Amino acid sequence: MSATIEKGAGDETRTARSVDQLLAEYDTPDACVAELLCDRHDPEATAFSVVSEDEDGALQTTALTYGELKANSEKVAAALADLGVGEGDAVATLMGKSAELVGVMLGIWRLGAVYVPLFTAFAWPAIEMRLEGSRAKVIVSDPGQREKISGGEAQVVVAGSGAAAESALRAGDLQLEELTQESEWGDRSAARVGSGATMVVLYTSGTTGRPKGVVIPVRSLASFHQYMEIGLDMHPEDVFWNSADPGWAYGLYYGIMGPMALGLPNILLTSAYSPTLALRVFEECGVTNFAAAPTVYRTIRAHAAGASGPTVLRCASSAGEPLTPEIIEWGKSFFGSEVRDHYGQTEHGMFIVNPWHPQYRNDLRAGSMGVSLPGWDSEVLDPVDDRPMERAAAGASSDDRMGRVAIDMSASALKWFAGYLDAPEKTAERFSSDGRWYYTGDAGKRGQDGMFYFASRDDDVVIMAGYRIGPFDVESVLVQDPEVIEAAVIGVPDDLRGEVLESYVVLRDGIPDAGTAEATTSRLQHLVKKGFAAHAYPRRIHYVAELPKTPSGKIQRFLLRKERTTRS
Incomplete structure (x- = not known):
């Protein structure tokens, strides 16, 4: 290319x-996912440029066209249909990035079925929770992922070909390559499920606790x-x-x-x-x-x-x-x-x-x-009630005009989220009683120019002596130090101020010894005092090899707070 x-x-x-x-x-009432994502496009046009390293380390690029993707997905759809998958049924994948993965996705949607993606770094408990929660009838797995699947009701179908796929098979498994060779799509039409039908159930990353299944419509x-x-x-x-x-x-x-x-x-x-x-x-x-x-x-x-x-x-x-x-x-x-x-x-x-x-x-x-x-239409609401806050003046301090970032669902024509799968209580927590506001769970402020500024997850906001401090403001200063790779700031209970700031820091050269740590802490505290605010510096800095994160890379500050409380 x-x-x-x-x-x-x-x-x-x-x-x-x-x-x-x-x-x-x-x-539209007759929306068809396969048509919208594939069939209406030029069959000769490239859908994906599949790039990989070969055994010698050279990059190899293969073009996957929309025509090829249509043909591949029809074979997958026919195979899944023969397994009893139909409109509204859930099919999960435990697969890495590949042309085959995209073909399986589109095959699922061609049937009007529901796609449930599973991240390949998951262990069995995370996989099991999503399979059970979505009631998946089939799970398609890469050969290298098959050993993670320890049970469950879903039919296991192993993707790939050759010896790797065959050696991954266990009792009761089916092989995708064989199924697609034996099944024919023929002159069937792709399902027209309508725009309100569920297309995907995707589980949240668990930044603040147990993941929830987000129902994603067409x-x-x-x-x-x-x-x-x-x-x-x-x-x-x-x-x-x-x-x-x-x-x-x-x-x-x-x-x-x-x-x-x-x-x-x-x-x-x-x-x-x-x-x-x-x-x-x-x-x-x-x-x-x-x-x-x-x-x-x-x-x-x-x-x-x-x-x-x-x-x-x-x-x-x-x-x-x-x-x-x-x-x-x-x-x-x-x-x-x-x-x-x-x-x-x-x-x-x-x-x-x-x-x-x-x-x-x-x-x-x-x-x-x-x-x-x-x-x-988004807003920043007052921390207590559902009243849009006055916009912050340029250069305002972190605590000034900080509130809750929300979406005005009554004025957002492109809104699509209506709730979590089988979790009405969790869904209700996200919306105001009148249904107008969706609470993102994030804290921030809005400038007079209309621009939004992120502070933190709402649960992560630190209230110190009446000041509302967003961890992101402090973290942004800490990572300006050339030795700091990452930083996370939390609030720790304090008898005098209510809460004080403490920081967890990953240094480029690893965890320092006691003498170096003391000098580094002093330097970083001074950096925050000069670069952000004299009162909002971390009282203690903990040096760690890594920060706890979700599989998608988001820092889990609630785990740091839990660890800090346990250690106290």
Whole structure:
């Protein structure tokens, strides 16, 4: 692959689809997922550029066209139908990134069935919970993942081919390759399930506790399409790469479904991620538009100190965790492109962003996650009642105007989340009694310019002597120190102030000895006092080898609070 697009290039007159146009396209009573994501596109067009390292370490790229994807998915659909899978039935996958995975996904949707993604890093308890919760009839597994499946009611189907697939089979298993050879789709039509039908059940990452099954309807594709177009400014000339794993929302929504909705290709890297490999993909594939979690940017930054960056990248976007300011500044020099922060949730996809599309592009504000996308109406509500707060003045302190980030569901035409699977109590906690407001569970503030600023999960806000302090503000200063790779800030009970701040820090050179730790702590405390606020510095700093995270890379501060309480 080679890129012909230059940095900053793009037709400034390009018009994004309006909300009404998107709803007319996706929110229909006869909506067909297979048609929307595949069958309506040029069969000769590339759906995915599948990239992998061969045995010699060279990158190999294979184009998967929409025509090939249609044919492959019809075979899968026929095989699943022969196993008794029909509209509304759940089928899970325990598979890594591959052309076969995408074919299985589309085969599930071709039947009108429900797709349940399982992250390949999961152990059996996490897999079992999702299989039981979704009542999956079938689970399709890569050969290397089969041994994790220790029981359950779902029929196990092993993907892949050859000796690896055959050796992975256990009693009662079926082999996908054999099933697809024996089954025929014929002249059947793909299921027209309508926009309200469930397309995916995706479980949350468990940032604050037990994961919940998010019910994702077909109409969500309108929102996913819009983010690809406005948030990421993806267009036909791009070489696009979303490096997120499709076992999680950002990778599934915007690395699989979003590009397919537009009929445009995405790089699907099947080899294990490393910063070294990422840099090779940038250069050898000519990536012009890149999206990833902040963790990816941090690993590239740590690995590529002193190295030159990609030569043709024009858009870099980040989502999943707040983007600290030093990454934005580093991105300008390394990528030649600022990294734009985007905010969303598994329950809604992306809805507050710093958009790339020329119609909507704004000037970045330090620490801001952007503005609401068209079709979304977001607010910051008072910490106590459902009253929109007065907007914060420029340069206001962290505690000033900090409230709860919420979505006005009555005014958001692209909304699609209605609840969690079989969890009415958890669903009710997310909405105001009148149904108007959806509570994101995040704390933040909104500037007079309308831009939103993330502070933390609402549960993570620290209230010290009456001041509301968002951990992200303090963490953003701590990681400015060249020795700090990551930091997490929590509140610890204090008799005098109610709570005080403590920080957990990962250093580039590992856990320091006592003497070095004392000097480093003093330096970091001074950095926060100077760079943020004199009162909001961490009273203690704990040096650790790593921070507890969800499989998708989000820091679990509640586990740090639990560990700190236990140790006390």
